[in-house]
Amino acid sequence: MNFSYWEIKSWLANIDFTVVGSGIVGLNCALQLKSKFPKANIFILEKGILPQGASTKNAGFACFGSLSEILEDLKNHTEEEVFGLVKKRVEGLKLLRQTLGDGKLDYQQLGGYELFTQHDDLLELCLSKKDEINNLLAPIFKSEVFTLKENIFKFKNIKKHYIFNAFEGQLDTGKMMEALLNKAQKKGIKVLNNINVEDFSEDNGSIKIRTNQFEFSTSKLFVATNGFASQLNIPNVKPARAQVLITKPIKNLHIKGTFHLDRGYYYFRNIDNRILFGGGRNLDFKTEETTKFAQTDLVQNKLEELLRTTILPNIGFEIDHRWSGIMGVGNQKKAVVKQLSDNVFCGVRLGGMGVAIGSLVGRELADLLH
Numbered sequence: 001m002n003f004s005y006w007e008i009k010s011w012l013a014n015i016d017f018t019v020v021g022s023g024i025v026g027l028n029c030a031l032q033l034k035s036k037f038p039k040a041n042i043f044i045l046e047k048g049i050l051p052q053g054a055s056t057k058n059a060g061f062a063c064f065g066s067l068s069e070i071l072e073d074l075k076n077h078t079e080e081e082v083f084g085l086v087k088k089r090v091e092g093l094k095l096l097r098q099t100l101g102d103g104k105l106d107y108q109q110l111g112g113y114e115l116f117t118q119h120d121d122l123l124e125l126c127l128s129k130k131d132e133i134n135n136l137l138a139p140i141f142k143s144e145v146f147t148l149k150e151n152i153f154k155f156k157n158i159k160k161h162y163i164f165n166a167f168e169g170q171l172d173t174g175k176m177m178e179a180l181l182n183k184a185q186k187k188g189i190k191v192l193n194n195i196n197v198e199d200f201s202e203d204n205g206s207i208k209i210r211t212n213q214f215e216f217s218t219s220k221l222f223v224a225t226n227g228f229a230s231q232l233n234i235p236n237v238k239p240a241r242a243q244v245l246i247t248k249p250i251k252n253l254h255i256k257g258t259f260h261l262d263r264g265y266y267y268f269r270n271i272d273n274r275i276l277f278g279g280g281r282n283l284d285f286k287t288e289e290t291t292k293f294a295q296t297d298l299v300q301n302k303l304e305e306l307l308r309t310t311i312l313p314n315i316g317f318e319i320d321h322r323w324s325g326i327m328g329v330g331n332q333k334k335a336v337v338k339q340l341s342d343n344v345f346c347g348v349r350l351g352g353m354g355v356a357i358g359s360l361v362g363r364e365l366a367d368l369l370h
């Protein structure tokens, strides 16, 4: 098919900036570029019908690390790095809420809880380090972050107490992405779906991009493909699939908040009188290191078992939907935000923190261009 003169003139010619990926990072990058260069012609290319990575698939926790997650991070990162990461997550969430407003996000600060399985001594370790971590984070929160609470939700097969974090919130992931996409489109940013960027090359001071549909040139290229980064030869990012399910609405659901179970390998929350429940990657890390969207019996059966035995004991429930999303992970928790060549930049590897840090990473990615 040949493009018409009009299609070429209005869409494909004189593209200043091209962003690959319409997730949280790509959209925020494009918005920041537009506010810095209002006249710029900006394209976002997205391989999915909808954004198709992690940003429309996640659990919508507005969180910055459970106590055990922070203790685990301290094993591989310095105290300064861990403090910096928590601060970044807090600031990223602030930016997200400022950009879209709490109403559009359906943001609610219902608190976060960390639950501990009965035969694990992790709670004791967390309690012994609680004051130390609260002190470390005091400059950020100005008060005690982690406190001890009784099992008010009557979960089964867990320790009698859990760690509560009053600062943790939750949001509606779909509403967040819808609002971000609307905002980008209102500012004149063009989002094209079903376009897979296959490769790119430097071409006389600009970048030539080959997609599954057409080829074109752009002055600058911003890659925000997260878990799919290696497909465009960006190193040190591995895909990590995360599986999720959601129940049908449950009458008088008493559970409200965001919950981290078994060292964060499992997570659940309330939404629309349902329980959204995900995790279980630790059951088979190798199989879950993939960019392929799918559910496995191993993980889905375990999620259902935990719902039955631990989260919703004695409560009838039915599963309504199951899905998976693809994250980008690496040997360090830091996102990779860097210039790859004169005209190419990337912001990838957000792990399980992108709701929190995605807005900031998108902005940082755009700001690599001075």
Ligand SMILES: Cc1cc2nc3c(=O)[nH]c(=O)nc-3n(C[C@H](O)[C@H](O)[C@H](O)COP(=O)(O)OP(=O)(O)OC[C@H]3O[C@@H](n4cnc5c(N)ncnc54)[C@H](O)[C@@H]3O)c2cc1C
Pocket (backbone or CB within 6 Å): 020, 021, 022, 023, 024, 025, 026, 045, 046, 047, 048, 050, 051, 052, 053, 054, 055, 056, 057, 058, 059, 060, 061, 062, 063, 195, 196, 197, 198, 224, 225, 226, 227, 228, 231, 232, 241, 242, 243, 244, 278, 324, 325, 326, 327, 347, 348, 349, 350, 351, 352, 353, 354, 355, 356, 357, 358
């Ligand atoms: C199940 C699940 C639960 C999660 N829960 C939470 C949570 O509660 N809180 C939290 O903070 N974080 C959570 N995360 C992580 C968070 O969702 C991600 O860190 C964040 O969405 C990453 O955003 P992104 O824009 O970098 O990547 P993505 O949203 O993955 O966006 C990348 C986009 O690039 C597109 N793309 C890739 N390759 C190409 C190509 N070659 N051409 C064109 N387009 C391409 C993809 O289709 C995709 O839309 C969760 C993730 C998952 C999967």
